[in-house]
Amino acid sequence: MRSAKDFFRPLAVGAPTPLTQVPARPSRVIHFFDPSNPKMAAKVPGMVGTVDVLLGNLEDAVKADSKEAARAGLVEIAKATDFGQDTQLWTRINALDSPWALDDLTTLVTEIGDKLDVIMVPKVQGAEDIHYVDRLLAQLEAKAGLTRPILVHAILETARGMVNIEEICGASPRMQGLSLGPADLAADRRMKTTRVGGSHPGYLVRTDPVDGDITGARATAQQDLWHYTIARMVDACAMHGIYPYYGPFGDIQDVVACEDQFRNAFLLGCVGTWSLHPVQIEIAKRVFSPSAEDVAHARRVVAAMGDGTGAVMLDGKMEDDASLKQCLVIVELAERLSQTDPALAELYADARGATPPVDPPTAPAAREGAR
Numbered sequence: 001m002r003s004a005k006d007f008f009r010p011l012a013v014g015a016p017t018p019l020t021q022v023p024a025r026p027s028r029v030i031h032f033f034d035p036s037n038p039k040m041a042a043k044v045p046g047m048v049g050t051v052d053v054l055l056g057n058l059e060d061a062v063k064a065d066s067k068e069a070a071r072a073g074l075v076e077i078a079k080a081t082d083f084g085q086d087t088q089l090w091t092r093i094n095a096l097d098s099p100w101a102l103d104d105l106t107t108l109v110t111e112i113g114d115k116l117d118v119i120m121v122p123k124v125q126g127a128e129d130i131h132y133v134d135r136l137l138a139q140l141e142a143k144a145g146l147t148r149p150i151l152v153h154a155i156l157e158t159a160r161g162m163v164n165i166e167e168i169c170g171a172s173p174r175m176q177g178l179s180l181g182p183a184d185l186a187a188d189r190r191m192k193t194t195r196v197g198g199s200h201p202g203y204l205v206r207t208d209p210v211d212g213d214i215t216g217a218r219a220t221a222q223q224d225l226w227h228y229t230i231a232r233m234v235d236a237c238a239m240h241g242i243y244p245y246y247g248p249f250g251d252i253q254d255v256v257a258c259e260d261q262f263r264n265a266f267l268l269g270c271v272g273t274w275s276l277h278p279v280q281i282e283i284a285k286r287v288f289s290p291s292a293e294d295v296a297h298a299r300r301v302v303a304a305m306g307d308g309t310g311a312v313m314l315d316g317k318m319e320d321d322a323s324l325k326q327c328l329v330i331v332e333l334a335e336r337l338s339q340t341d342p343a344l345a346e347l348y349a350d351a352r353g354a355t356p357p358v359d360p361p362t363a364p365a366a367r368e369g370a371r
């Protein structure tokens, strides 16, 4: 364990000073591409500005004999592309127990470290994995003369990683966030599924039998296999001031279920998700941006709550300090997204115009009468 005094000191002489807060840049959609695939690579420059994050994937889904080509391809793309202010460049390196991880880190940080915002580390098992990457990054940043620290994002895809989730989140000031890795996690947990993300029709609850007739019609409802895991991630991230993300949804054609899974994650507190295919980009951007109706309602609550204390009635519902805080989450997110997304800025400005007038705060005596 590091002393609190040392936590924000660089881990190598000449490395940039660690950040005390993770920059709150939009990351609703982290779009994966394989830099060794010429067709995908050619599309990357044209995607700048259409996604919040472009991620050059070097790990799973890249064939073993294409690993070097993917790494070299990412270096080439990063050097040739201007990512502007609104699209970040991330990478997913190979797992730390693979023969490629060390060369991934060494090459990428020294060649394109000034372009890389975040390095995603797969199959993180515990704080020791983050400590290893943390020290190595500091050495490489110093060697490359970088002035801004590269952040680290961990994928939760082992049972051990889940059990150690809090210590992973708090292992370094570099920690930017966590993503769910449902495919590897399912395998590691020995879940009996064969999918990449999403739920399963066999995971359900059924209503009780009527008059003891167990064979009669009984409604069932499919449940979310990932509810526990996402909720756990959200708490661990919130506690450590870093960001939780859904991860991949592998059924590219089922855009409806994809949207449902993304929305569940958004409602539970995730800030974004991955897109594996262009068709998932708009879904992710839509779901992880609050709706105009929610923004309009949240603004009404903020206006009605005045100095932020006490209780008021709005549309027949009680609002108080706590509901105000929820509404501020929505309003602040809308304002942040408006700074980089002109379409959302317009949508949320219209929502301001459409905001119905606020009922005046209800005096305690009037509230008595309403009972």
Ligand SMILES: CC(=O)SCCNC(=O)CCNC(=O)[C@H](O)C(C)(C)COP(=O)(O)OP(=O)(O)OC[C@H]1O[C@@H](n2cnc3c(N)ncnc32)[C@H](O)[C@@H]1OP(=O)(O)O
Residues within 6 Å of the ligand: 031, 032, 033, 034, 039, 040, 043, 057, 060, 061, 183, 184, 196, 248, 252, 275, 276, 277, 278
């Ligand atoms: C469990 C995990 O680890 S998940 C993370 C790892 N997995 C990935 O990163 C997968 C990334 N995505 C992919 O590899 C591909 O999208 C696949 C294999 C799923 C589907 O690929 P295809 O069969 O080529 O899809 P499809 O034919 O619909 O593609 C349509 C077009 O979109 C392009 N495209 C597909 N995926 C992407 C992408 N991620 N980025 C940019 N372009 C893409 C295709 O090259 C194709 O271009 P074209 O019209 O010029 O021919």
Ligand SMILES: CC(=O)C(=O)O
Residues within 6 Å of the ligand: 060, 122, 155, 157, 180, 181, 182, 183, 184, 185, 196, 247, 248
């Ligand atoms: C995301 C990922 O790597 C997985 O689901 O295994």
Ligand SMILES: [Mg+2]
Residues within 6 Å of the ligand: 060, 122, 157, 181, 183, 184
């Ligand atoms: Mg995986």
